[in-house]
Amino acid sequence: MLKGFQEYLTRLVGDLPSNYRFLLAVSGGKDSVVLSDLFYCSGIPFAMAHVNFQLRGIDSDGDETFVRAFARRCEVESFCTALDTKAYATAHQLSTQMAARTFRYTWLEQIRAEHGFDYIVTAHHLNDTVETILYNLAKGSGIKGILGIPAINGYVIRPMLFATRQTIDGYYLKAELVHREDSSNAQVGYARNWIRYEVVPALQKLNPSLELTINRNLVYWQQMNAWFELEAARIRAEIWQTREQRHVVSLDSIRKHPALLTLLFHWLQPFGYVADQVADLCEAVLEQKQGKLFFSKTHQALLHQGTLIIELQTPRDDTVMIWPAGQSSLSLDGHKIIFSTHAESPQILPNQPDIAWLDADALQFPLQLRHWHAGDYFYPLGMAGKPKKVQDYFTDEKIDRFAKDRIWLLINGNGMIIWVVGFRIDDRFKIQENTTRFALLQVYSLMHF
The missing domain is CATH 3.40.50.620 (HUPs)
Structure with missing residues (x-):
């Protein structure tokens, strides 16, 4: 020995x-x-x-x-x-x-x-x-x-x-x-x-030689696992995107993979998912179910539009931020909103989701920033003056339920929604022919400051 x-x-x-x-x-x-x-x-x-x-x-x-x-x-x-x-x-x-x-x-x-x-x-x-x-x-x-x-x-x-x-x-x-x-x-x-x-x-x-038999097989099992991990890493690199603790997995190319269950278990186990949960998730993937949620002790996974989205579980943020008159900026979620008034507006309004030009006289301070509530509705610009529930707007825009809970709404002093921040302004606050004062709202990442 x-x-x-x-x-x-x-x-x-x-x-x-x-x-x-x-x-x-x-x-x-x-x-x-x-x-x-x-x-x-x-x-x-x-x-x-x-x-x-x-x-x-x-x-x-x-x-x-x-x-x-x-x-x-x-x-x-x-x-x-x-x-x-x-x-x-x-x-x-x-x-x-x-x-x-x-x-x-x-x-x-x-x-x-x-x-x-x-x-x-x-x-x-x-x-x-x-x-x-x-x-x-x-x-x-x-x-x-x-x-x-x-x-x-x-x-x-x-x-x-x-x-x-x-x-x-x-x-x-x-x-x-x-x-x-x-x-x-x-x-x-x-x-x-x-x-x-x-x-x-x-x-x-x-098998009297049980230990030696298992030891011999260990070589095969370890090499099979090494090969599997290389293959799993290759596939993951093609279908997996991660940004700020949010993981988005494209399912289309792996839905019919013969080792789908094993791949999902390999990838999801580090997020706290156990075998039974992964089996249920795999079945939902095969049946192309949408909107189904799966929870581990720490994470939540959502099937959405042919993808699997994985995030940390976080309580819903019901914060309401007040924007008083005279305040030129407000910080939220790693971004800053800058407010300014102007005597003129651009001849061609920019079609950018992080910029909103508004009729300044339609604004009633103090404004509020909050997340959406059930029953919220607004009149999306370009919808011919028709109202739409915010939740339905999110669905039409294919915004997943994790992301929509982080989107801010800018609320007027009279309770009307002015802007689904980063997406669409309300038609009632758009610049009119008789507008004389113009408000500009711009969203910046704080990393740029």
């Missing part, structure tokens, strides 16, 4: 391991003791790091004492810290196991960075990968769930992933090592332990 370990570690770091300093996560259990001995016998510089999670009373304290003594025997430095795991879990709203894992990796990275270690090393092995895959398959996790535990993840490396538990046990006995036994490892009530002691042995009756 020693030779296999050295070859695998060299492959991971891409150089002679003796050129690096490693920080080993050592619990005191058999796997981490074997890991430490492999480093020690290889003459590779390392130190040990241990977290006392204070979950097993004096046994937890005994683990810490053991690791400190083990480090002294190996003549290496040790770093130890203690954590009230249950209090930490409560404060961060995590399960006990997740709290311990989160703190452990955060603390290990802190020690690595502060003391100049090149890598953090954990003692995960092939059986851990098998159990992880089975757990993920049972819980449902997509393609990534069957890829096992990564051998390299940032500064964290796992140089024993090539070895089975049987191989590790053999090395342990031959080297006459001692370790601390965690009694919780034998409790079948934990999901991982149940898989270890009940599920894996049952599967080994079908």
Whole structure:
């Protein structure tokens, strides 16, 4: 096993391991003791790091004492810290196991960075990968769930992933090592332990070489995933646009893609969508349903005019901004509206959505700026003096329901809508033949100031 370990570690770091300093996560259990001995016998510089999670009373304290003594025997430095795991879990709203894992990796990275270690090393092995895959398959996790535990993840490396538990046990006995036994490892009530002691042995009756078979298949699965991610990235570059946290996905070219569900799950999982939600969304895409909304805990997705629009969930903004007489500008949503009056207007009025020329005498201050309400209506310029509900106008302009909630309406002092800002003025405020005072409203991005 020693030779296999050295070859695998060299492959991971891409150089002679003796050129690096490693920080080993050592619990005191058999796997981490074997890991430490492999480093020690290889003459590779390392130190040990241990977290006392204070979950097993004096046994937890005994683990810490053991690791400190083990480090002294190996003549290496040790770093130890203690954590009230249950209090930490409560404060961060995590399960006990997740709290311990989160703190452990955060603390290990802190020690690595502060003391100049090149890598953090954990003692995960092939059986851990098998159990992880089975757990993920049972819980449902997509393609990534069957890829096992990564051998390299940032500064964290796992140089024993090539070895089975049987191989590790053999090395342990031959080297006459001692370790601390965690009694919780034998409790079948934990999901991982149940898989270890009940599920894996049952599967080994079908295939005694279960671990090696899965390890061989891992190569295929990882390469298939690498190919898939390249293909998904290529497709995304062609159909995906992002601007200011708003994502617009053109669906026309992928609607009949044979891997549509898998692509959508791959893209939407980072936004908090789970498998059932993605399946419902995929069905709606295939049926070309419009206007349907899908919510994750953090985001909202809308099917609109052959696209999928994804945004952060934000509460509706019911702000009303007052524009008093004499004020020349107003800032809102990263833009500025400039107001000015003129004795003359251009002979040809510009057809630009961010400019509005109005009859200044029709304005009654104070004006208001607010978002649309149900029942709002106005008389759009160019509609022959006919009224139209603002909501219907948005529909005709193909404005999606996310965007329309951000559009501002400029309201006259008498309650009439003057301007759907950035779109259309109301016919009642247009420049007439008898207009003598002219108002100009211009919208600018604040980035231009």
